[in-house]
Amino acid sequence: MIHINEVAKQTHITVRTLRYYDQIGLLECSSKTEGGHRLYSDEDLQKLQQIQFYKSMGYRLQEIQEMLTDPNWNWTTGLVNQLTYIQEEQARLKEMELSLRTLLNGIAVEAGNQEQAVQKLIKLSMQDKKRPMHFREKMFSDTELKLWTKLPNMNGEHPESMEWIALIGLIIKYHASEVPSSPNVQNVIRRMLEKQAEEFPLEDEFIDKLWELRKSPSASEQLGMYPIEPEVLEYLERAYEIYISNTAEGDFRQGGEA
Amino acid sequence: MIHINEVAKQTHITVRTLRYYDQIGLLECSSKTEGGHRLYSDEDLQKLQQIQFYKSMGYRLQEIQEMLTDPNWNWTTGLVNQLTYIQEEQARLKEMELSLRTLLNGIAVEAGNQEQAVQKLIKLSMQDKKRPMHFREKMFSDTELKLWTKLPNMNGEHPESMEWIALIGLIIKYHASEVPSSPNVQNVIRRMLEKQAEEFPLEDEFIDKLWELRKSPSASEQLGMYPIEPEVLEYLERAYEIYISNTAEGDFRQGGEA
DNA sequence: ATAATAAATGACGTAACGTCAGTTTCAAGC
DNA sequence: GCTTGAAACTGACGTTACGTCATTTATTAT
Structure with a gap:
């Protein structure tokens, strides 16, 4: 006692x-x-x-x-229920984490202008709920729609998305101060192409189609893509062309058989 | 309005x-x-x-x-703080999930006797806090201690642990009704050996040493291992010997170069 | 004007305690 | 036995983000 x-x-x-x-x-x-x-x-x-x-x-x-x-407490059921609950909570927290990362990257992308990033993301998430998906289905074939699900997005279902966003953020950052041919920018382009080769091997046609849509603000919006200013997209395209012409009959189009 | x-x-x-x-x-x-x-x-x-x-x-x-x-709100710091908080919460939930899985497996291991499982696990977790770790260090060399950290345990730091526990659970289940030479039991032994070869390739000596310690209840307790009844351990050993003799100059000791 | 609907306020409840404030009991020394 | 300081006791309020009444007042349609 x-x-x-x-x-x-x-x-x-x-x-x-x-x-x-x-x-x-x-x-x-x-x-x-x-x-x-x-x-x-x-x-x-x-x-x-x-x-x-x-x-x-x-x-x-x-x-x-x-x-x-309660002597009749059903242990197994009770434990499994609790496990389910805990897993749901984890899922909730994961979504929160993704939102936070998205906003962080969004702020980076907008060069520190949080208002801009917040507004864009709110608009995006609202569209996400409303969009009837018809536009996507009209634009792409079945096989392409399967590829679509693997694309990186700002909602960040996969950690890979965050890498893409970081790369875009770098492009936007350099866009303000460096020419497209600078080593920093060319480095980002190289990493983008490497990632593309890893994640979408042998799908150059699909990527080209995407790129065309990306360059149209209205098409991008209807597809639920994070809005990027046209001048940034042009800058990116120029940097890409410079990269391609420099690597010429290049040694980089080989990755992708894995 | x-x-x-x-x-x-x-x-x-x-x-x-x-x-x-x-x-x-x-x-x-x-x-x-x-x-x-x-x-x-x-x-x-x-x-x-x-x-x-x-x-x-x-x-x-x-x-x-x-x-x-607040117009001076520091967005980046605030977001990173929140991200940290969310990650801590996730870690908490992960521990809860592991505890739940451990207890579920514990109940399976104890053939539905939750009281037994709960008592054993409480005792284990209390010992975990108190144990000065000297015993471990006395028993093993430095290289062996590194291997120790990779061992499966009931606290389940790795999902692999849960697989081991499930296998032990099967052994205990069959122990009540089947002979060690039955196909079910031999199947579990095979899967155990496969897992062992995957996770501890070329470490047979260490595994043998562990097995000897496992067979001593007091040593097991001091090492913080989940207590298993001696007769179950004997049953397991017999099943293992039967398996070895059946595969004879066997075709299973090769896996592990990966 | 009257009735039906909608909006307002206020109060209590939730989960698991932390943190006072004011009072009573315990244990030890004289 | 008495005093005294420490410890324990019992409320009561605060916390978060609302849900759920109950009661009263405003608006709107007929």
């Missing part, structure tokens, strides 16, 4: 918490002094450990109470 | 929420009728969209209020 403060020290649970558990009937101490001070037995401590254990799995106190009292 | 109910319909935000936002000063409607009914302007709606946008990234209303009002 030990006092509440001793329990707190041993278990690293606060006195307040112990009193609260007593109050809601989750862990009533097995006896009290005549003056009303709580006294905890070894069994109480063991029960407390169990409570901690279940708490570490994200259960709420009410549920823990049921588990501990 | 539209009424509150219209806003609710358009934005899928409840009337209660709009009134609450007004109350805490997050979104005060720009005008009211003489009778006191709220009227929202297009600007109000835009602000509301922004609020929704930030909420989707897990920000709290107070923080959103600061973002919207």
Whole structure:
């Protein structure tokens, strides 16, 4: 029989918490002094450990109470339910993480103008909900639509998307200060082409089609692409052409058999 | 200028929420009728969209209020902080998921006796905190200690652990009803050896040493291994010997150069 | 003008405690 | 036995972002 403060020290649970558990009937101490001070037995401590254990799995106190009292508690079902719940929460957090990364990259893309990035992304996410997808289906064949799902996007379903965005961000950054032929810009182009070869091997025709659509602001918007200013796109195209002409009968179109 | 109910319909935000936002000063409607009914302007709606946008990234209303009002708000820092927070939450949930999976497997291992599994796991997690690690270091060389970190454990740092646990669970299940030479059991042994060859190629000596320790309950406990009844271990050993003798000058010890 | 509908305010509830404030009990020394 | 400082007790309010009543007032259609 030990006092509440001793329990707190041993278990690293606060006195307040112990009193609260007593109050809601989750862990009533097995006896009290005549003056009303709580006294905890070894069994109480063991029960407390169990409570901690279940708490570490994200259960709420009410549920823990049921588990501990109901002899017919279905453990497997209960655990699987909790597991499902935890996984849903994880999915929610993942979406939040993606939104945050998207905005961060958006701000980078807009050269620090958050208002711009926020507005564009809000507009995009609203369109996402409304878009009837007909435009996409009209523009592409079935095989192309399958490729479409693998494209990087600002909603960032895949980490790869973020790499693409970072590359675009670099282009926009250099756009303000460097000529398209500068080594920095050419380096980005090279990395873009490498990524393209990795992720879309042997799909040059599809990529060319995409590029044409990308250059049309209205088509881009209808397709739900993140809006990029036309002058940036032109800058990118020039840099690309310079890269191609420099590598000429090049040694880079080989990657993609994996 | 539209009424509150219209806003609710358009934005899928409840009337209660709009009134609450007004109350805490997050979104005060720009005008009211003489009778006191709220009227929202297009600007109000835009602000509301922004609020929704930030909420989707897990920000709290107070923080959103600061973002919207403070012109010196540091966006990049704020976003990175939130990202960190979200990632910590994800880590917490991952631990919960692992605990749940561990208990589920523990219950499987204990043939449905949850009390047993819970007790064992609580004991294990308590030992985990207290164990001074000296025993491990005494028993193994430096290279072996590196291998140790790759071992499967019931805390399940890697998904691989769960596979091992499932296999052990099968062994314990069959232990009650089948002889070690049965096809089911031999199948599990084969999968265990395959996994071993994948994860610990060319480390037979280390595995043998581990097996010896595993067979001693006290050594297992000191090393923080999930307790398995001695008779199950003997059963497993017999099944292993039968498997080895059947595959004789076998065709399975080759896997592991990857 | 009246009735039906919609909007307003206010209050309580949620989960799991933290943090006072004010009062009572315990344990030890004299 | 008495005093005293430490510890324990019991409320009560605060936290987050609303949901859910209950009651009253405004608007709108007929």
